[in-house]
Structure formats: structure tokens, C-alpha cells
Amino acid sequence: MLVKRLDKRLCEPLAVEDFVVQSMPDASPTRWHLAHTTWFFETFVLARREENYRPANADFQFLFNSYYNSLGEPFPRARRGLLTRPTVAEVFEYRHAVDQRMARLLNSLRDDDSQETARVVELGINHEQQHQELMLTDLKHAYSCNPLWPTYRQLSPGVDTTPARTSGWSSFGGGVVEIGHAGRTFAFDNERPRHKTFLQPFEIQNRLVTAGEFLNFVNDGGYRHPGLWLSLGWSIVRDQQWTAPLYWVERDGNWHEFTLGGLRALNADEPVCHVSYFEADAFARWSGARLPTEAEWEHASTGLDVQGSFAESGRYHPASVNGDGAGLAQMYGEVWQWTASPYTPYPGYVLPSGALGEYNAKFMCNQYVLRGGSCATPAGHVRATYRNFFPPEARWQFTGIRLARDPQT
Amino acid sequence: MLVKRLDKRLCEPLAVEDFVVQSMPDASPTRWHLAHTTWFFETFVLARREENYRPANADFQFLFNSYYNSLGEPFPRARRGLLTRPTVAEVFEYRHAVDQRMARLLNSLRDDDSQETARVVELGINHEQQHQELMLTDLKHAYSCNPLWPTYRQLSPGVDTTPARTSGWSSFGGGVVEIGHAGRTFAFDNERPRHKTFLQPFEIQNRLVTAGEFLNFVNDGGYRHPGLWLSLGWSIVRDQQWTAPLYWVERDGNWHEFTLGGLRALNADEPVCHVSYFEADAFARWSGARLPTEAEWEHASTGLDVQGSFAESGRYHPASVNGDGAGLAQMYGEVWQWTASPYTPYPGYVLPSGALGEYNAKFMCNQYVLRGGSCATPAGHVRATYRNFFPPEARWQFTGIRLARDPQT
Amino acid sequence: MLVKRLDKRLCEPLAVEDFVVQSMPDASPTRWHLAHTTWFFETFVLARREENYRPANADFQFLFNSYYNSLGEPFPRARRGLLTRPTVAEVFEYRHAVDQRMARLLNSLRDDDSQETARVVELGINHEQQHQELMLTDLKHAYSCNPLWPTYRQLSPGVDTTPARTSGWSSFGGGVVEIGHAGRTFAFDNERPRHKTFLQPFEIQNRLVTAGEFLNFVNDGGYRHPGLWLSLGWSIVRDQQWTAPLYWVERDGNWHEFTLGGLRALNADEPVCHVSYFEADAFARWSGARLPTEAEWEHASTGLDVQGSFAESGRYHPASVNGDGAGLAQMYGEVWQWTASPYTPYPGYVLPSGALGEYNAKFMCNQYVLRGGSCATPAGHVRATYRNFFPPEARWQFTGIRLARDPQT
């Protein structure tokens, strides 16, 4: 399967040591991601299809459960990096064993009984894609804790020399619109149901905010003026002594940026990256603009192709865009775009039954919706209705900014 | 002024010691509330009207600033209870001095120059009303930390013996509706502008959830089933070992409730009180219902009189309702009703200029909107568009539950 | 009783508010000290003498137990400042009631049965003296948290203008010596038994280290050189950002000191005060000296009169000493002197039976012995064998430094 091929490619540059480390509770070791996505197939497909299913390893059912409380108490998230066993090799064996059983199962599926199974397999593939992205972002965070600044691999094509195009705005008239996913193609439960909502007229910026624009905010004292920040954000700025986006490093008066290709000079034309919701919101306020709501973003993206830099590009860093600035660019790929919308259930949302009901809905609190995918997202994984979500303080994902504003009268 | 009369009444039963204590960072000493509301008038009215204004006490400008960073670094919130000086008597002198200067100012106001001042005075009065409610809830929390269970005053009329009426539902058809405040009467900036929004058809319960109904949830293991809870809520249930609403006390197998009138047997007919958003949400899920959005709540309340138990009633505890159950009851007073809506700016929201811009907007993150007022809210303070807000884990306010649901087909 | 007279004098300048506040877990509200010392007499004297003793207030047995686990779970230490009730007036009533019963009891004591009671009464008086000292130090800490710098009372005689005398050293030859208390006069259990120990020859400084000398250490970068510090001390210096003794305040390049008489310019001739063991130890290392052991201190103090500034002096701040510098000065009063000796039981130590066994011995871990008493210690409370003890990071007591060294060859 394609999803397995990407797993393999992502793991190629890694030493055994890289699979083991957990650099913070929010991140997980690569090995854990590999085992957990396999556990997902084993638990939700194999074990449900076969009576008296004998798990590949009974302990793994506990070790590699992420947060499905209805399947039993999971191994504590913050302690995933304490496990030296199973070894990386044993995890790959586990993956191989489950993959083979999955292959046998998929070959044997008949019409009638297969629909539900196919649905969960599709969910499992999308789940694995999500963890592929996390493997990259979690590894980047782990590397960033090492003063040797390890290099994951040479970025392709390396430094982007495209000058960012002039910023412009696209206007939308608002009214009753529809957002959300409908139809039989795959989407997560949180994208459904498609439903009506009302939009005031709005404008949305034609490209992502660049590192150079954000540097102006930094140089203007953006991190020192409490009036630009949400109250919770200002507390974090002070407690954590934030002075720039995560992975920006100042040396001898020049800004650098840690990437999966190592430390390099900040490129002002590329989209700003690794900012929290708080920083995105403060930057927007400083700019005299605001962040788009998720409904605005989705409405604006109607009819656009899903194109941009994704994980397969080997770029692992957002690319700049040039051209004349007409029309919306960079709506997909590059960086996840923070929206102003707290992550809540859509009207008429139906909780999936069973343990899979824990997949999305229980996280609908104190998180914000992000849209569009990033350079670490597997191609084909996102769509216009896709809702990613992170707490407003999260910075280790490839997260950036697109501005919106009320119509200028 | 009426607002002063209520301050006086609220302080009557207090010993000097009661004015001083801060029982948690979220709560403030009574004395601090009294000084801060005075500081508000001094800072935003007196100091702006008079050139070369000489403050009553220069240190107070620092000590009693709550969170207006643009006026300088405030004294740390969590340390308000460490101050032994100014004494309570000195704070009352300070109030008296500022009140007199305010009276002189108000008498001298002329037509042209007075509009802006009148607007801020009105804000100051509403601000003081908010702190009157906090004085009651903060004091209740402080008393609850004392194993002697101090009594604030005899509740009036004491135990409510009205049996709660049968629950029923009111239906609404949805469509494009308007919510938010318009016109020249007072409202906070966060209630504006009045704007269109789209509602799906919904039903809302005719009365508040009772303590007896919530007790069924407790007895059914509600606090022990992770599947009923938001993920963050479940973490808190476990970390803080929640097993019932705040102030519920089990003794020899019987539930009691700590009130401002002391500890007494739980009254199953009264509205449940002192629950967090997490508990409200879990209860709703357990009930096969959900919480209303703030737009649903506001739309449903159109045309209803603002009546119920408020602070002036001397009840200091929510009252039960009886009757035939037709029509919406208990929409105002009794307990604040958690909505499913995160606290966000309305479309077209305009930030007030200057330091007063810090009043509301900077808290629009990780909080939920509550509607309707409580038995600790001064009468006349709330209205249909009024938006209160607290973090989802907050329990020390008089917060309760009203259910909503999608139409039953 | 004298002890009551001092209580009264210490409380004279206080407002009700001052009795209530707890500024950190290590400190207690004045009101708590007053109630706890009364509780001590009630619990260990009255309740043991009278069959079917009815306590003045059953709740107080729980509220005012400090740490006697064998009498039941005490009210949590860190929450003593959350209690608004009993009020200060009620605590004084409680004291009065117990004092009267104590007076009746003492009058009725007969020869045979009185010895054990007299012993515990004597312990209770000494216990109350310890809390009198804590009332002063805890209040000083609470006041120091208030940017208004409240004044407890005018210090007597105000600023000490005596220039400190030249430092000199007294030599002792060592050998087998005896330390510890013997005989029938009162001493705490931790001072017993008198026992032999072996001392190498040593020298001890003739006076306390002055603020001026300590300022030289500060100015020489003493707080910035890790090599001068114990490892734990260096961690605290960095975490807490220590740059000078507690209560030293730098303003416009000049050092001031917060005292119970308010903020005033640092007096270089007075003994340095409010330093931790870590600071005392680092200063000694910087000086090319060391701290004395408690055995050295006690041996050196043999035959000296117990004289110096104590609580009754009204000075509440250590005084300087002048003269020719011959002989040991300032061995008592002024400031407690950190010794190099961890607080351990003496050889042959016998644990008192019952709850009073918890008085001292259970604290013999991770604390250091201090000797000599301070300007906040009631006169007559200390003696040559007296062992005070605090954790090495404690600074809110009146603690200072006397140096020792090995013989200079």
C-alpha cells in the first residue's frame, strides 16, 4: 500500500536511537507511532473480524493503545519514551505480521460483509497518514533538543529562492452557505454533516504570511506588547519567554531557523511556520486584520485544487509562492492555517458508536481548527472540509497564518 | 446609588477577617473587590476628567488594578490575599473619598461633555455589579475551605419545598435569526454587534436540570465512565478526584450541600448548581441530549421577562419551579446556564479603544459562554444578550444546566 | 505569666487583618500561633488532667493541631491562611478560657501528682516562646509581600550607629569535651543527653559577620560563582534568582533593608541577617574559613553570659558590637548562627513517649542546627545547649553567620 511505502521512506534516514526518544509529552517516539498504527488495524479490524482472535502480543494491546479508554487504561502518554522494548526490530516484525494478516483478510472479503470492514480499513489508512505527519513533527522536535542540530535529510530542493508575491485579498459576499462533508467518499466524522451556516461578507488574503512579515512583527516589539495578545497567550509569552516562532534561533544578530535539513538562515519569502494560535492571533491584530473562521476558509476554498507541498515532496519545509498575486494561493500544503474557530461539533453531529467514537469528539474543547494541510501531510490526505485541531499554545506542528478581514468600506 | 446599597448589604454579615482571605487564585478577597471597583471609577472616570489628577493613594493604582496591562504591571492576582494593608477600614475610606468626588463630578456634568463620561460611569456600575456577584461566590468558596462551615446569613426563605415540575421541551424552527445587542441601551462590547446567524431546528428544555436528576447521574456511575466525558474533563475528574458537584458533601450515605446558609441536606427539586462545563456536558451526553448553543439560548429567550431569583432576593441559592411545565421557565436567575459555545467575538466585533479594550476581548480563548444570570447576580444586570464566560473547569460560580436536543423525528 | 505579657505586647500594633494572612506555607498567621499555643496547653495539660475533659471547642482540636499525627490528621499547614473563622476575637476568648482553666489547675496542684504536669507546663511555656519568635518572623515575611512596606512599630533605638569592631579569632585546643544538657533544669529532649565528643583544635571568630562584609561578597560576584556554593544551594540561587540576603532591596544603586520598622538604608556595621545556610556556607568559603560545628560553638560558649538583643528589647533587628575585639562577643541574641552540623539525635538520645515524641525528633533530617538565639527570641529562652534547626534554604528567620577555621599554622 502507498501508506506503507511512505512509512518506509520516512524511516530511511533514521538511526535506531531516533526511534526511541520522546522529547515532550505531546510528542511520541517514531517507534511508538509505527506500533500504534499497526495496533489500530489489529484492534479495530482483525480482532473484530476473527472470533477468538489471538493478538500478535497481548502486552501490545496495552502498550500501544493511545487514548481509547473504552478499550482499557492506556499506557501513560508521557512515558512512551521510557520503553526500551519492544525493540525497533521487534516493532517492524509486529508490523509485518499484522500487515500479512490484513492482506489475507482483505483478499478474502466478500461483498456483503465487507462494507463495514472496508470503512474501518479506510479509517485506519487515514489514521496512519496522520501519524506519518506526527512522525516528522515529533522527530523535528526531538532533534531540536539536541545542540548538535542533527539533520534528518537534505531538503529538496533546499533553500527556496522564490520571492514571495505581493499580498492581495479576495472578497466574498457571505450569506447562507454550506460547509462540511457530504456523500460517500471518506471523511472523518468531525467533518459531517454538511450543513448551512451564515457568513457575513469577508476578505481573505491571497497567500500565507511570510517569515519576513512576521520578522517585522518581532522587530516591532510584537512579543513585548501585552495589548496585542490574548490573556492566556500573554501568560505563555512571559512564562516561556517566547521571543520568536519555535525553531527560530538568533546568532550574532542574524535569525536562523532549524529545519529537518539542519539549521539555516531564515528565508524571508517562505511562509512563517511553527507559530501558535496565540502568535497567529497577535500577528493578525498587529496587522489590523484577523484570522478567518473555518467556515470562511472552507467557503473560500470551494473549487480550488488540492495542490501545494506535501510530505512526498521531500521538501519538509513550506515553499514560497510568486506570480502576480491574483487569486488564492497556498490554500493547501506548506503550513496548516490557524482559524479563529474553536473546535466544536457541527450541528447535527453524530458520535460514532463504540471505541471509535473516541477518535475525534472527545477533544472538542480548548482546541482550534486548522485547515489546509502542511508540507508534512501525506498527499491526498486533506480536502476542503478537513478539520485539524490543536491547542492554542501548540507550536511544534507546521502551523502558519493566513489573514482575513471584514470588508474595507 | 442602588449599587452601593447592595455593596453595603452584602458586607453586613462579614467580620473583618472575611474581607481578607483569598482561597484560590481565581477568587479575590472581598476587600480587594471593594477597592478594585472604586479604583475603576477613579482610573477611568476621575483621572480622565481632571487634569493633573492626584490619586487618593498612588500605591492603590498598582495594588487594585486587576488586569489592565496597558495601565502598568498589575499586582499579581494570586497574591491578593497576602496584603494585610490597606486595612478594611482604609478601603472603606478610600471608597468614601472616591464616591464623594464622583458625586461632585456627576453633579457638574454638562450636556456636551458628558456623554462619554456617562457611558463609562454606566460601565463602572455594571462592572461593580459583576464584582458584587464575585464577592458572594468568592466568599462562599473561602467559607467552604473552613471545616467549621461558617454561615454567611440565614437564607431567605430557607429550604425550598416546591417540587420541581415535570420536564418538557420547547421547539424552535431555526433558520436565519438575529442575536446580539443593538440600540443605545447599555450592553457590554462583547454583546455587539447584533448580527445574523443560522440555526438548525432545535428543542430546549422547559426548566433547569435538578439536583435530583444530577444525583441519578452520580448514582449511575457518571463520574466513573470516561466515555461520557471530554478528554480534558476526564483528566480533571481523575486528577482532582471529582465525584459530585462542588459543595456536595456526603455524610453517612446522605448527600448534603454547602450553601451560604451553611451545610444542609441536598434538595432534589432545586436546580443543580456548581457544576463545571465538563460536568454539564457529560450529564447532557448521559441524558441523550446536549447543551444549547448560545444562539439557540438567546433565540429561545426572545420575549421572555427577566425574572427569577437574583442577589437582592436574599436567597443566595437557586429556587425550584413548579406548575404544569408548559413554556420555558427559569431562563433567568437561579443559576448561570452553560452553553455549548466557546466564547468568541461576534462577526464584526469592534475592540473598544484604550485600556477598556482589555475588558472582555482578551479573554476570548478557552472559555465557554453562560447565559441567564444567577441567584448571586444583581437584579437588572442581565438581559437576553448578556454573555458571561468561564473556563470549562470552573465550578465556584452558581452554574447549572439546561438541556437542548435536535428535533426528535 | 511573663509569656502572656509578651504575647500581648507583640500583638499591640496589629490590625485584625494582620492576624489572618499566611504569606507562605512555612509561615503561619498570627492568629494561628495564638490559638495553637493555647491548644498545646489544652491538649497536653488540661485534657490529660481532667477525666472526660470537654474541650473549649471540639473543632479547634483539629484546626490548631500543628503536626501531631498521633492526635489525628492535622489541618493542612499550607491552608492555615484560608480560615476566616474563628475570628481573632474568638481566638482571644479561647485563650482566655484556657488560661483560666490552666490557672485553676496550677493552683490546685499538689506535690505528688504535679511533677509530670509541671514538666509539661514548662514545655508549653517554652513552646509558646518559640511561637512568639515565629509570630515576629512570619509577620515580617507577610509585610514584606506588600509593596506598601508596612511598619510593625518604630524600632528601638532605631538605627544602630555603633561601628563594628575589628574581627579577631579565639582559639580552642580541642580534645574530648562534653556537650549537651544535663541536670533537672528545663531543656528540650533534643539537647540531651550530655555526652562526650572529640574536637580537633579550632578557632572561632570573635563577632558576627557584618552586613558590610557580606556586601563585599555580593560585590565580588559571590552570587554568580558556582564554585563557592553547595550544589543544592547553587540550584536555588539560580531558580529563585537570589542576588542578596532576603529583605535586601536595591534602589538606585543603594542597598536598603526591610525591617519590622520599615525599609531603611543598609547599615554595614550591623550583623548580616536573613541568610540561608547556603549563603552562610558560600560566604565562609569565599572568606577562606568555614562555619563552626555545633559542638565547637557550644564548647566555645562555655561560661559566657546569655546576653544580647532579645525580643523584649523592642529592637527587632540585630545590633552591632564595638570595643577592642578581645573575647567572644555576640554569642547570644542578635541573629541565630548557622552551624555546619546537620540536625541529628545525640548519642543515647531517648524519644519522649506519646505524642510529645513528635516535638523534635521527627524533624532530624535535612535540617541544620543554629545556635545562640536572635533579636526575636524571648529573653531567657535560649542557653548554651539550645539547638534550633531549619532547612538549609530557610531565610525568613533572623539568621546570620559566625565563622570558624582550623588553626592557622
Next chain:
Amino acid sequence: MLVKRLDKRLCEPLAVEDFVVQSMPDASPTRWHLAHTTWFFETFVLARREENYRPANADFQFLFNSYYNSLGEPFPRARRGLLTRPTVAEVFEYRHAVDQRMARLLNSLRDDDSQETARVVELGINHEQQHQELMLTDLKHAYSCNPLWPTYRQLSPGVDTTPARTSGWSSFGGGVVEIGHAGRTFAFDNERPRHKTFLQPFEIQNRLVTAGEFLNFVNDGGYRHPGLWLSLGWSIVRDQQWTAPLYWVERDGNWHEFTLGGLRALNADEPVCHVSYFEADAFARWSGARLPTEAEWEHASTGLDVQGSFAESGRYHPASVNGDGAGLAQMYGEVWQWTASPYTPYPGYVLPSGALGEYNAKFMCNQYVLRGGSCATPAGHVRATYRNFFPPEARWQFTGIRLARDPQT
């Protein structure tokens, strides 16, 4: 060198993953130990002998400095497990490179200039032995965090079936005795100088306390009676919910013990292991005895051979002892024996000059002395005067109990 041979043997059973993990701030990854001991030779020998020394890797000077502040700010201890690079293979290359340069240096040493170098080399070897012990104890702790209970290697000879001999006591008369190291053979600075001290008569138990004896304490409610514990110890018992020694696991009513050979049934005859000072002290109090002082221990050990189970035995677990019970057994090897002595400098202690002065002295605070070595200590590393030290709450070392008492009259 022998020390290298043991390193090799200790690493044999390890997977790459085992070298990487840090299970708590007090423990370090195996890879870190290996790199740090090499860094020690490079820093304190090679770099000092060669002018313009070019380090094997300049970054390593920072990464593998443990706590020598005078050599620059060390990499934070608690983050050692976040490093994925250098890889284990690179660390072994580093070791190889430094070993070769050390071999060249040692071969070229001449008489006159070699004494100081030989002294530091000897220190480096002893330093490496200390880390060999830590490699075992840190690895055991990491394994214990894994619910799979990994096995390091089969213990030799497996379960000890020797019944523990009857307990007896040896008596000593006390008086002025000498302890501490003298002469030219190697000892750490903290063992010097040899000096006189005074001992009261005492008795010391002839063997270590067994797991069976400690189980009696557990079964008698030892962990539930505050009166048996030091105050700090009792806080930890409650906060950390201690109910037995570290690594004891109760399953279906039977006690097991996690060892480097996996989980196995508790053997009542073997010495109890992995207890803190607090548990040792509480057990002693429960037994009506006490812990020996380090002077008592050292005096009692005079003339005994250094024999017992050490790391080379492959046992990795303490062995029981049998026989008639006359005379002191198990004074060396098996488990480190907590003494009642806080870790302080000996009278006349001289701090080594330069960075090596940070080796021992700065830790002389809030730690207790342990004596005798353990089954994880390299043979030949300990001696009668050897002073190990750990904080009183430490349990992950092989630490046990020997009792002492005052003469029974």
C-alpha cells in the same frame, strides 16, 4: 584495562534502544555514562597534558560534562535522554579514540612528570567504576518502567536458596577511635583525613536485614503509622503512595520482586534491597533499634576482609548468608548500608583545587552516607573508609539495612 573489560561485559546484553533511555532525572542513559567517563579522561588527563589539545569532538565537551560548572555550563541533566545523537556507535568510536590516546600517553609517562597524571588516571578509573554501578542501577530503573519487565540477563546463580542465619549482635566498647583514610593508596578526597572521633559503646547486627524481616514490617502496617517515620519521609510515603520497597510487586496476594533477571517471587532470606533512608530509619525504629553511624560502621569493620557479592559475580542481586551467626557478616557487597550519618566533610578536610574540587564536596548537604558496596559495585572499588552518599529518598540503588543499637543494660 580491567575497567574496560567490565564495561564491555555490562553492555553485552543491551539492545541499542537500552542505551538511549533516561527513566528519571536521577538516572542517565547507558550511552551517557559511557561517553561521560571517556570525557573525564579526555578533560582531566589528555587536555591537561597536551598543549593546544584538540578534543575528539568539541560538542562533547559540553554534552558529556556532568556537573563541573567551572568547565562551563553542563547540558541539563534531566534532558540527557532527549539526545538521539551521537549514536551508540559514535560513542563507542569516541571511547576507542580516547582510549588509544590514553594508552599512548601512559606509555610515554616518565618518572618526574607522571605522578600527578597517574593520580588523575587512578581517579578516572575509580570514577568509571562508579558509573559502571550506575549503569546497572539506571538500567534496572528504566526496565522497571516497562510493563513487559525486560530481562537484562539470567542471574547467576539464580535464586538464592540459602536460609538466612539467625540474627545476632556484636558489641564495641567505644572511646576515642580513628576513622578515615591515611597513606598513599587511593581514596577519594572525602575519605580524608584520618582523624579521631569519640564513640559511645554500641552494638551492631551481625548480618543485613532480610526481605522477610522487612515483610513483617510491611504486614504490621509499617507504611501506615506516621509515628515510625521522619516527617519528610512520611510526606513522601503519602505523596508517592509507598507501600513496600521499590521493585516489590504484589500479585494475587503474593509479593514479587523485579530484578535484573526479571520478575520473580520474593525471597525472604535475601537482604532487603531498594529501600530509602526513610524506610531504613522507620524499620529500625519499628525494630527498637537504630541505624549505625558511619564512624560506628567503619570502626566495626576494622580488620574484616572485603568480600561479598560484587558486580563481577554476575549475580546482580544480594545473596543471603547462613552459618552460625557469630561475627559480622555481609559487611561488604550485597547492598549499600544506610548509616545514620549525614554526609559532611571530615574535620580538616581539604578541598582539591580546580574543577576536581567539584567531585565530592559540593554534594555535602541533605545526603546520607552509605557504606560497604553492593552487588552492582565493581570488585576492588570499595574499602572500609569508602563513603557513598545519596539523598534520603533515593531507592533505585541497591540499598539495604544493617541495624545498630545502644548497649542493652
